[in-house]
Structures are given as C-alpha cells and as structure tokens.
Amino acid sequence: MTAIGEKGVQDLSVQIHAAEETPRGYGAMKRKEDTRFIRGHGQYVDDVVLPGMLHGAVLRSPLAHARIVRLDTSAAEAHPKVHAVITGQTLAGLGLAWMPTLSQDTQAVLATDKVRFQGQEVAFVVADDRYAARDALALIDVEYDALEPVVDAKRALEPGTPVIRDDKDGKTDNHIFDWESGDRTATDEVFAEAEAAEDQLVVVQDMIYPRVHPAPLETCGAIADMDPVTGKLTLWTTTQAPHAHRTLYALVAGLPEHKIRIISPDIGGGFGNKVGIYPGYVCAVVASIVTGKPVKWMEDRSENLMSTSFARDYHMRGEVAVTREGRIRGVRVHVLADHGAFDATAQPTAFPAGFFGVFTGSYDLEAAHCAVTGVYTNKAPGGVAYACSFRITEAVYLIERMVDVVAHDLAMDPAELRMRNLLRPEQFPYQSKTGWEYDSGDYPHTFRVALDKAGYDELRAEQADRRRRFDAGEPVALMGIGLSFFTEAVGAGPRRTMDILGLGMADGAELRIHPTGKAVLRVSCQSQGQGHETTFAQIVAQELGISPDDIDVVHGDTDQTPFGLGTYGSRSTPVSGAATAVVARKVRERAKIVAAAMMEVSTDDLEWDDGRWQVAGDPDASRSMADIAMAAHSNLELPEGVEGQLDATCVYNPPNLTYPCGAYICVVDVDPGTGAVDVRRFVAVDDCGVRINPMIVEGQVHGGLADGVGMALMQCIAFDLDGNCLGGSMMDYLLPTSLECPSWELGETVTPSPHHPIGAKGVGESATVGSPPAVVNAVIDALAPYDVRHADMPLTPAAVWCAAQGHPLRPDLGIT
Amino acid sequence: MQITVSVNGESYVRDVEPRLLLTHFLRDELRLTGTHWGCDTSNCGACVVRLDGVPVKSCTVLAVMADGAEVSTVEGLAHGRSEAELDPVQEGFMVCHGLQCGFCTPGMMLTSRALLDRDPAPSAETIREAISGQICRCTGYENIVRSVQWAAAKEAAVRGSADTDTSEAMA
Numbered sequence: 008m009t010a011i012g013e014k015g016v017q018d019l020s021v022q023i024h025a026a027e028e029t030p031r032g033y034g035a036m037k038r039k040e041d042t043r044f045i046r047g048h049g050q051y052v053d054d055v056v057l058p059g060m061l062h063g064a065v066l067r068s069p070l071a072h073a074r075i076v077r078l079d080t081s082a083a084e085a086h087p088k089v090h091a092v093i094t095g096q097t098l099a100g101l102g103l104a105w106m107p108t109l110s111q112d113t114q115a116v117l118a119t120d121k122v123r124f125q126g127q128e129v130a131f132v133v134a135d136d137r138y139a140a141r142d143a144l145a146l147i148d149v150e151y152d153a154l155e156p157v158v159d160a161k162r163a164l165e166p167g168t169p170v171i172r173d174d175k176d177g178k179t180d181n182h183i184f185d186w187e188s189g190d191r192t193a194t195d196e197v198f199a200e201a202e203a204a205e206d207q208l209v210v211v212q213d214m215i216y217p218r219v220h221p222a223p224l225e226t227c228g229a230i231a232d233m234d235p236v237t238g239k240l241t242l243w244t245t246t247q248a249p250h251a252h253r254t255l256y257a258l259v260a261g262l263p264e265h266k267i268r269i270i271s272p273d274i275g276g277g278f279g280n281k282v283g284i285y286p287g288y289v290c291a292v293v294a295s296i297v298t299g300k301p302v303k304w305m306e307d308r309s310e311n312l313m314s315t316s317f318a319r320d321y322h323m324r325g326e327v328a329v330t331r332e333g334r335i336r337g338v339r340v341h342v343l344a345d346h347g348a349f350d351a352t353a354q355p356t357a358f359p360a361g362f363f364g365v366f367t368g369s370y371d372l373e374a375a376h377c378a379v380t381g382v383y384t385n386k387a388p389g390g391v392a393y394a395c396s397f398r399i400t401e402a403v404y405l406i407e408r409m410v411d412v413v414a415h416d417l418a419m420d421p422a423e424l425r426m427r428n429l430l431r432p433e434q435f436p437y438q439s440k441t442g443w444e445y446d447s448g449d450y451p452h453t454f455r456v457a458l459d460k461a462g463y464d465e466l467r468a469e470q471a472d473r474r475r476r477f478d479a480g481e482p483v484a485l486m487g488i489g490l491s492f493f494t495e496a497v498g499a500g501p502r503r504t505m506d507i508l509g510l511g512m513a514d515g516a517e518l519r520i521h522p523t524g525k526a527v528l529r530v531s532c533q534s535q536g537q538g539h540e541t542t543f544a545q546i547v548a549q550e551l552g553i554s555p556d557d558i559d560v561v562h563g564d565t566d567q568t569p570f571g572l573g574t575y576g577s578r579s580t581p582v583s584g585a586a587t588a589v590v591a592r593k594v595r596e597r598a599k600i601v602a603a604a605m606m607e608v609s610t611d612d613l614e615w616d617d618g619r620w621q622v623a624g625d626p627d628a629s630r631s632m633a634d635i636a637m638a639a640h641s642n643l644e645l646p647e648g649v650e651g652q653l654d655a656t657c658v659y660n661p662p663n664l665t666y667p668c669g670a671y672i673c674v675v676d677v678d679p680g681t682g683a684v685d686v687r688r689f690v691a692v693d694d695c696g697v698r699i700n701p702m703i704v705e706g707q708v709h710g711g712l713a714d715g716v717g718m719a720l721m722q723c724i725a726f727d728l729d730g731n732c733l734g735g736s737m738m739d740y741l742l743p744t745s746l747e748c749p750s751w752e753l754g755e756t757v758t759p760s761p762h763h764p765i766g767a768k769g770v771g772e773s774a775t776v777g778s779p780p781a782v783v784n785a786v787i788d789a790l791a792p793y794d795v796r797h798a799d800m801p802l803t804p805a806a807v808w809c810a811a812q813g814h815p816l817r818p819d820l821g822i823t
Numbered sequence: 824m825q826i827t828v829s830v831n832g833e834s835y836v837r838d839v840e841p842r843l844l845l846t847h848f849l850r851d852e853l854r855l856t857g858t859h860w861g862c863d864t865s866n867c868g869a870c871v872v873r874l875d876g877v878p879v880k881s882c883t884v885l886a887v888m889a890d891g892a893e894v895s896t897v898e899g900l901a902h903g904r905s906e907a908e909l910d911p912v913q914e915g916f917m918v919c920h921g922l923q924c925g926f927c928t929p930g931m932m933l934t935s936r937a938l939l940d941r942d943p944a945p946s947a948e949t950i951r952e953a954i955s956g957q958i959c960r961c962t963g964y965e966n967i968v969r970s971v972q973w974a975a976a977k978e979a980a981v982r983g984s985a986d987t988d989t990s991e992a993m994a
Contacts, residue, residue: 023969025919037917042906044925045913047857047897051926054856137847138840224861224869224926224960275859275926276960308862536924536961706920709963737866737958745951745964 023753024702029556031618032549035702038541039555040273040534049273052228053305055243060230061090063294063304064140065287066130066147067314068122071158071385071730072169073151075121075129082146083132088139090298092147093131093290095119103293105174106259109283109507110359112183112350113174114388116286121154123171123348124387125732126313131290133302156385156730157181159820160322160345163382171348171383181383183350188364189376189441197337197374201328207336210327212412215799216401217818218320218345218386218724220312220734221393222742223535225275227315228305229288231295240295241268244288247277247533248573251510253565255284258508260292271563277535278714278775279392282353282575283316309735316353316389317724320345320819321401325409333419335370335428340377340405345384352390353575354397355505355512361391361398362496364441368406369450369494369668370428375440385730394714394775396497396576407491407780408797411787415796421490421784422454422463429454429492436761443496445666446768447758448694454492457670457692460754463488466674477679477792484676484685487789493777495667497769498581499572502660507572513660514578515569516586518547518594520653522640524633526551526558528590531571532583533563537771538703539579543587545699546765550591551598551632552618569656577667577769580699581760586659588764593655598635600649605630605638665760665768669693671781677789682808684720684786686747691778692754695770696763701755704770709751711774717743718775719782723801725821733821826890830855831899839886845879846870848886849896857897857929861958868957871930872896878934880956897929900936911974911981912936921970923961930957935971943982944975 024035043049080092095117098104105113118129130147134140155169162168163181172178201207229244240262246252249269257264274281287304294302306315322343328336344360346352354361360379367375391397410428414421429450430437437445470486477483502511517529528547532539544558561567571583595615602620603610606628613620621629630638639645639653674688691708698704721741724734734740759766779800786802787795790811798810799818806816827836830853837852849855849872860882861869870881873895902908912935915921922928931954938945938953945953950971951964959967 023966025969025973026917038920040925041917041922044922044928045897045909045916045932046901047855047929049857049925051856051859053860054850056854136851138842222960224867224924224958225859226861274924275861276924278960308864308867536922536926538923702920706923706962706966709965710923710961711963713960713963736864737862738864742866742958742960744955744958745968746955748964750947750968751963751965 024705026702029554031552031554033545033699035700036541036555038538039544040538040540051225051273051275052230052243052245055230055272057230057232057301060301060303061133061135061298062137062140063131063133063291063302064137064144065128065290065310066132066144067310068118068125068127068129070122070151070153071125071156072154072171073122074154075118075149076152077150078130079148080130083143086139086143086146088135089132089143091133091294093117093293093297098293101293103260103289106284106289108349108351109353110350114349114351116289120174124385125730126310126387128286131294133294133298158385158726158728158730160320160343160382160384163384171385183346183381183383184359185378185380186359187376187378190374191376193374194337194339194376198326198328198339201336207328207330210329210413210416211324212409212797213324214408214797215819216319216321216323216404217800218317219393219718219722220317220724220740221278221280222312222740223276223278223280226306226308226311227281227285227287229291230301230303231291232301233292233295235299239266239268240292241270242292243270243272245274245281246271247281247535247575249533249563249565250531250570251507251572252284254510255508269565271533274533274535278394279318279575280316281535282392283351285315308737312740313732313735314387316392317347317387318389318393318395319401320390323405325405327409327413329413331417333417333424333427335372335413337372337374338367338406338409340366342377342379344379344381345386346381346390347384347386347388349388350381351388354391355499355507357504358397362396363398363402365399365443365494365496366402366405367439367441368403369430369492371430371434372440386726394711394772396495396772396776397499399495400776403493403776404780407493408783411784412796422458425490425492426451426454444663445494446663446760446762448666448668449756449758450492450668453668453692453694453756454670456754456756457672457690460692460752461672461690463672474792485679485789485792487675487677487785489673489781489783489785489788491671491777491781491784493669495577495773495776496664497577497667497772498661498665499576499578500661500664510572512572513658514571514583514586515656515658516583516590517569517656518590518654520594520632520636522637524553524557524631524636526553527561528558528587529561529568530583530587531568532574532579535574537579537707538700542699542703543584546584546587547591550588551595553632577771580767581665581763581769582659582661584767585661585764586657589659590655590657593657594653597649597653597655598632600646601635601639602630604643604645605635662762665696665763667693667695667768667770667773669773669777671777673781673785675785675789677786677807679811682804682811684802684807686716686749686782688752689749690752691774692756693770693773694756694758695773696757696759696768697766699767705753707771708753708774711772712751712778713743713748714775715778716747716782719779719800719802720747721801721803723818725819727821824887826887828889829893831895841885841887843886844882845884845886845889846881849881855896855898859926859929861926866958868930869927871933871957873933873937876937878937897932900932910936911977912939912971914977915970915973919966919970919973921962921967927957927959931959931967935974938971939975939978943978945971
C-alpha cells in the first residue's frame with residue numbers, strides 16, 4: 008500500500024492500493040501489460056499495417072427512415088485511388104446483404120430496400136488511403152424517398168404507425184417480443200391486498216433509463232486479410248469475444264471455421280460496445296475477398312456513436328406494495344424496451360430482456376413480476392451494451408429509484424427503509440421470487456460499513472442545517488444524499504440455461520509449464536483494459552507457487568487460445584478465472600505424481616506447502632514447480648498413467664452466476680439558481696468476494712463510478728422527431744471529465760462465492776450498475792424543498808431546473 | 824508540401840498533403856502509433872502531443888503547421904529502454920494504476936509531463952484542471968491524479984537528494 012502524503016490528496020483515509028513489489032499470488036502488483044502501454048507500444052487495431060493494405064469507408068444514411076430510389080456509384084468508382092465500391096446489391100449477390108443478429112433477428116449489412124436509422128450503412132468504398140476513401144464517399148449519389156420515422160417508443164405500437172421492418176414477411180407492426188418473469192397471480196394478489204388495506208399502500212412511478220452509448224475511446228474497426236492462395240481469413244478486429252465472432256463469421260459467410268483466425272490485439276476500451284458484429288467488419292471481409300488485398304476499416308467517432316451498440320432505452324413503470332411501517336411486500340414492473348431498427352441485443356438466448364429479472368434487487372419480497380415488451384424504432388440497433396451485466400443496470404436503477412420514491416411517500420429515511428428490507432445473511436443461498444439463486448452476501452453489514460464510512464448521520468445533520476438556511480432565504484446550495492444498494496448477477500453462465508446463438512457459455516483454459524518452470528496460460532476471454540495478463544497470472548501463481556512475472560498470459564488470438572465466449576457481463580473472473588484456477592490445480596496434481604516419483608515416495612505422503620510438494624513432516628524433502636517441471640521433461644521414470652510434462656487443459660462450466668453486491672452513497676450540492684449539480688463525495692463499498700489484485704479491483708470500481716456520474720448527469724443519446732441523432736459527437740454526447748468526478752472513497756466487505764474455485768465474483772460492471780441511482784437519488788433528495796419525487800436522467804442543469812419548477816423534461820426526445 | 828519536423832529529437836523531411844492532420848502524419852507517415860486518435864472534435868485528447876513544449880491535440884493541428892517545430896510524443900518520454908530510464912510520470916502511472924486500456928494514456932502522460940515542467944508540486948485540483956480537456960473512460964481519473972502526484976513526489980525527492988549532494992560537495 009502506498010499512501011501519498013503530499014500536498015493535494017484530499018483524504019488520506021481513502022482506501023487505495025498501489026503497487027511497488029510483485030507478490031507471489033494475490034495482492035496489488037504493477038500490471039504486466041503496462042510496460043508496453045506507457046511507452047506507446049500497445050498495438051491497437053488501427054496501429055496494425057499489413058503490406059499492400061487498402062482502406063475502407065462507409066457511406067451512411069442521412070435519414071432515419073427512407074426508401075432508396077437510386078444509388079449511383081459510378082463517379083466514386085472512377086476516382087483514381089478507388090479500388091472498389093460495394094453496395095447492398097453487391098452483397099445481395101453473395102447472399103450477404105443481411106446478417107443474423109445475436110438476438111436471432113436480421114440486420115442489413117448494406118441497405119438494399121430502405122434505410123431504417125440515421126447513420127445506417129449504405130455503401131462501402133475501398134481506396135488507397137483513408138483520405139481518398141472519404142473523398143470517394145462524397146461522390147456517391149443516393150436518391151431517397153423519405154418516410155415517416157418512428158422515434159418515440161411509446162408510439163411504436165399505436166395503430167397506423169409506419170411499419171419499420173417490412174422486410175420481414177407478414178410484419179404489420181413494430182412489435183418484437185413480450186417476455187415476463189415472476190409470478191403474476193401471486194403478485195397481483197399482494198397488490199390487491201395492499202390497495203385494499205388501510206395500513207398498506209401501492210406506490211407507482213414511471214421512469215426512463217435513456218439511451219446511452221458506451222463510447223470507448225478507441226472506436227470499432229477491423230483489418231480483413233483473406234489470403235487468396237490458402238483461403239484463410241485473418242481478421243484483426245476490435246472484439247470482446249474473438250471465438251464467438253469466429254463461429255459467427257463461419258455461420259454467416261459460410262467460411263470454413265478452421266480457415267478463420269480472429270486476432271483481437273490491444274483493445275482501447277470495450278464496455279460492451281465491442282461484443283457485436285458490425286456491418287463495417289463484414290464489408291471489410293468482402294472487400295478483401297473482392298480486391299485480394301488486406302482492407303482496414305476504422306469508424307470515426309460519429310459513426311461509433313450513431314451506429315454501433317447503444318445501451319438502455321428502457322421506459323419503465325415501477326409499482327411497489329408496501330406497508331406503512333415500510334415493509335416492502337411486492338414489486339411489479341412494466342417495461343417498454345426500445346431496441347432500435349434491428350433487434351441486435353447481445354444476451355443469452357433465453358433472456359430477451361437480459362437479466363432484468365433481477366429487478367427484485369437486494370430485498371426480501373413476497374412476490375414480484377415484470378412484463379417487458381420490445382419494439383422497433385427508427386434508431387440504431389443494439390441494446391445490451393455498456394457495462395450493464397445484461398440489463399441489471401436498468402433493474403437496479405428501477406428498484407433503487409422505487410425504494411427512494413417509497414421513502415418519499417412514507418416520509419421515511421431511505422437508509423432506514425433499506426435496512427428494514429435487505430436480505431439477511433442467514434437467507435443465503437437465497438431463492439429470489441423471479442428464479443435466481445443469490446450465492447452469498449451479508450447485505451446489512453455491507454450497508455452499515457458504507458453508512459459509517461460516509462458519516463451518514465452527520466451528513467443528514469449538515470443537510471438539515473443547510474435546509475434551514477435555504478428556507479431562511481440564504482443563498483446556499485441544496486445538499487442531497489443518495490443511497491443505493493445493488494445486487495449484481497454476473498458470470499454467465501451455466502451452459503444448461505445460457506447460450507449465445509447456441510454456443511454454451513463455458514470457457515476453456517490451457518496451461519503449459521516449460522521445463523524451467525515458466526508458464527504460459529492461454530485463455531479465451533479478452534481484456535479491454537481489465538488487466539487479465541496480470542490477474543490471471545496471479546491466479547496461476549497463487550495455485551502453483553511461482554512468480555506472476557514467470558507466467559505469460561496469451562489471449563486475443565483464436566489460433567492460439569481455447570474456445571470460450573469472451574469478456575462482457577463481468578464474466579472473465581467468474582468463468583475464465585475459475586477455468587484458470589481449475590487448470591492450475593490439474594497441473595499441481597500432475598506435479599504431485601512426478602514429485603512423488605522424484606523423491607521415491609507415495610503421493611499419499613505429500614502435502615502442498617508454500618508452493619512446493621513436500622513429504623509430510625519432512626520440510627527438507629520437497630520439490631518446487633521448477634524442479635518438478637524439469638523432471639517431467641527428463642528421463643525420469645514416471646508411474647504408469649503419466650505421460651510426462653505437466654501441461655493441462657480444462658473447460659469450466661459455471662454451476663451458477665456469482666452475485667456481487669455493494670452499498671453506494673453519493674453527496675451532491677445543487678445550485679438552485681442554475682440547476683447545476685456538483686458531486687461532492689462518493690462512497691462505494693463493494694463486495695465482490697475474494698480480490699485477486701485489489702489495485703485492479705479498485706480501478707474497475709473507479710471507472711464504473713465515473714460512468715454512473717456520467718449517465719446520471721450528462722450522457723444521453725436523444726433524437727429529434729425527424730429521427731436525427733442528437734448525440735452524434737463528443738460535442739453533443741457529454742462524457743464526464745476529471746472535473747465532474749470527485750475523489751472516490753472506497754471500502755470493501757468480502758463474502759466469498761461458495762461455488763467459485765477461488766471465491767471470487769465479477770466486479771467489472773458493479774459500479775456502473777450500482778452508481779446511477781445513488782447519484783439520481785442524491786439530486787432528488789437535494790430538491791426536497793421543491794417536493795420533487797422523480798426526474799429522469801440525465802440530470803443536466805436544465806433538467807434539474809425544470810424538475811424544480813414542476814415541469815420535468817423528457818430526456819429521450821430532443822424536441823417535445 | 825515539403826515539411827521538416829523534428830519528432831523526439833529526430834528530424835524528418837516529408838512531402839505531405841496540406842490537409843494531412845498531425846496525428847495521421849505521426850501515425851501513418853512516421854509509424855509512431857503511440858499517439859492515438861479518438862474523437863475528431865478536440866474533446867478527448869487521445870491525440871495530445873507537445874508542439875514546441877505545449878500540449879496540443881494533434882487531430883486539430885495540420886502537419887504543415889508543425890513545419891520547423893519540435894514535436895514530442897509518448898515514444899520520446901523515456902530516456903532509454905530500461906525501467907530505470909522511464910520518465911517519473913510513466914512510473915507513476917504504473918505504480919498508481921493510472922491506466923487501464925491504455926488508449927488515453929499517452930495523451931494524459933504528455934499533459935502531465937508539461938504540467939510538472941511548469942509546476943513541480945501541483946495540487947490535486949491543479950492536476951484535475953490540467954487534464955480536464957481529455958477523457959479517460961476507464962479510470963475515473965482518481966488514479967491519474969495520484970499517478971501525477973507520485974511523479975511529483977519522486978522528482979521532489981530526486982531534487983532533494985541532488986541538492987543535498989551539491990551542498991555536501993560545496994562543503
């Protein structure tokens with residue numbers, strides 16, 4: 008631990024881990040990957056240059072909904088630096104104009120009939136360099152016949168609304184799916200009782216979780232290199248799931264899977280944005296086939312924000328049945344889910360609303376039910392992206408906002424209301440009313456740790472004082488205190504119930520031990536900054552007693568790694584991390600047999616002690632992994648059944664998800680004159696089970712908290728009624744900077760996962776999931792003098808001011 | 824147009840299109856890919872380099888505007904290949920986990936270096952102000968602030984021992 012006691016550190020009691028030394032297993036250590044990043048030697052897709060490489064650019068639709076009348080590419084083709092122009096018609100000839108989505112819908116690669124959102128892909132130009140490719144886009148002439156766009160999800164199912172997906176046979180409306188979870192009858196009974204009883208009430212609130220975009224700093228792109236001689240396609244691409252992509256390309260394009268190699272080099276942030284397959288990737292592949300040369304395509308920022316996977320866009324109605332003493336009995340939810348023009352959400356097949364079913368949150372309920380309806384609109388496709396743990400972001404926001412609305416209506420302290428209803432430790436493993444088995448947790452303890460860390464009572468006292476001064480007419484900022492307690496469900500998942508397009512969500516791992524005891528771990532998951540090269544080496548180190556510095560972690564190349572589903576939904580540590588521990592234990596058991604042969608004793612006589620196999624009771628008789636590895640490669644006579652070498656493989660099929668939790672407290676100051684919100688403090692106590700590298704865990708939490716502040720206060724992809732995207736650049740889509748973020752105050756509790764080999768749970772998305780309601784609750788709390796019950800994100804100064812005046816804004820439509 | 828640009832102390836003469844952005848000149852012409860590109864609109868700062876010592880966003884500087892200038896990029900931060908030759912800012916980012924995906928890191932480090940060159944002991948608020956024109960999507964900024972403070976503390980310690988050495992030598 009390094010405490011930097013120099014000038015300017017706001018709070019030295021803030022828990023923070025930094026790294027000086029390399030531990031032999033778990034603990035803070037410098038990241039192995041950083042040696043290249045800090046020298047500018049990372050290799051991101053756009054850094055890769057192949058001999059003879061050409062550059063592609065996508066022509067996009069300026070309109071949200073229009074029929075394509077005429078498409079003339081002749082002038083572009085005549086450009087001296089242009090090699091090819093690919094259109095929807097070109098692709099139709101190859102059977103590739105449409106591709107399947109991860110939600111078993113179809114998506115246009117290049118539009119053939121009409122365009123369905125602003126920014127949709129219409130043509131693809133291949134030229135000598137990126138500037139020439141852009142020049143040629145301007146030479147393509149497209150005539151559109153504009154159609155009425157469907158922008159408001161609430162209008163999508165109204166009779167007479169234009170049908171967006173008329174490409175689908177017999178489609179007469181914009182309906183995608185209806186999905187429900189929980190016991191409707193039991194829930195309705197609880198609500199009927201609550202409505203009838205004097206000592207109970209039903210609290211209702213509509214809320215929007217607006218459309219946002221993950222906006223990783225590196226945009227999406229690919230280099231397709233189809234070798235015309237061998238027929239092998241090498242695709243360098245920004246993907247969080249290289250193996251899943253390989254199989255999908257095989258299925259979509261009919262390419263033999265062993266002739267496809269996906270290389271996902273360093274990734275400049277993903278957050279869910281790089282899970283799906285985008286039309287630009289497919290165009291690059293086709294362009295390489297057509298030209299016989301490698302073709303690079305990198306989207307620009309506007310393309311990234313306007314066309315790739317958005318997140319959220321959930322229009323929710325929450326209802327809570329509660330006694331007047333504050334005992335929450337039931338929760339009922341209706342959701343209208345805006346999926347955009349193509350249903351391209353990425354989630355396990357059986358879960359069209361993702362894991363929204365975890366909306367019962369951290370509370371002990373009698374009954375719960377939700378009904379979700381998905382609709383098409385003339386907006387970009389996507390929907391499950393942005394560190395959301397498959398829609399648990401929306402679920403946690405719903406329940407944590409509802410709890411505060413209940414507290415408002417009951418005039419009860421929201422901390423007291425939560426404490427009364429939190430699950431108790433003895434209820435674990437807990438069967439939720441919507442069918443989830445929470446593995447472990449001590450919620451009241453975690454919550455108390457956060458309240459104490461924040462100094463909750465003192466904060467309330469300060470707030471009361473400030474309100475008195477405000478009421479007396481003093482020009483003081485309005486102070487707000489916001490709470491949230493979240494339960495996450497991450498690490499998809501058990502292959503019996505969870506698959507993506509039929510691919511079960513288990514992960515492989517391979518571990519090689521070289522003769523000198525150095526190791527190479529090969530994993531399928533894909534770091535986008537999470538530090539897998541370090542933490543996964545630490546897992547092996549902890550199991551085998553060798554230094555993490557002596558373990559190389561290979562990932563991001565399908566020709567070099569075992570199959571697995573990739574990194575999203577906080578699944579790397581729960582699934583690939585478990586596979587790593589299991590494969591290391593296999594190696595350790597194999598090493599035991601070799602060690603016994605080396606020392607001419609029975610394996611029964613050996614015990615694992617401090618990184619060595621030792622004869623029980625004889626500390627002088629022991630062998631390290633390096634000793635054993637060399638012997639395993641030597642002419643040592645081995646017992647029957649052992650082939651030599653220590654290498655092992657495994658596939659880990661998780662028995663359940665892991666359920667991290669956390670208690671977050673946000674303190675804001677709101678300027679009543681302008682509506683501007685200043686986040687003064689943010690206390691985050693996370694329980695993600697055993698921490699492999701606490702420094703990295705804290706970094707993951709920090710990043711998620713910044714996301715939460717951004718979504719709560721700034722970020723929104725809105726549209727005007729013509730379907731124009733109003734968040735198409737970083738000038739319009741506001742991301743938090745160092746000035747909007749406070750100095751995070753972290754804490755931890757540890758309840759290990761009982762079913763994970765090392766007791767760890769995922770943490771990558773916890774803070775993104777848990778923090779938005781804490782910020783919103785704080786702002787609403789600050790507005791108590793105006794008796795504001797709810798206002799939708801993002802709580803920009805205008806939104807806050809309007810809410811205080813009693814005229815809340817609708818955030819998803821720019822013009823209302 | 825022919826331009827002569829000094830990058831990390833090495834002089835380059837190139838014929839470039841007048842519209843070529845400095846970031847593309849560095850990345851595509853010189854193959855110095857540590858300078859990244861992130862937004863087109865001068866918001867994110869992934870492309871920050873130093874132009875005659877001043878941090879600039881190289882996506883909004885034309886290569887021809889750098890004619891005759893001295894450009895420093897992330898590749899020039901360290902004095903050599905060994906870990907001991909890293910710039911304290913680079914070391915601070917590693918020790919304090921000031922980076923995750925690494926995409927904003929070169930720009931953040933160059934701005935931080937420029938800050939420490941003019942203010943060797945900046946407060947947290949000063950550091951936040953200095954990097955506020957740049958976006959990091961991973962770290963939530965706190966560990967970047969700490970990284971810069973770590974570098975400042977290390978440089979202060981080095982200066983302190985150098986001062987001690989000097990005064991001892993003089994005595």
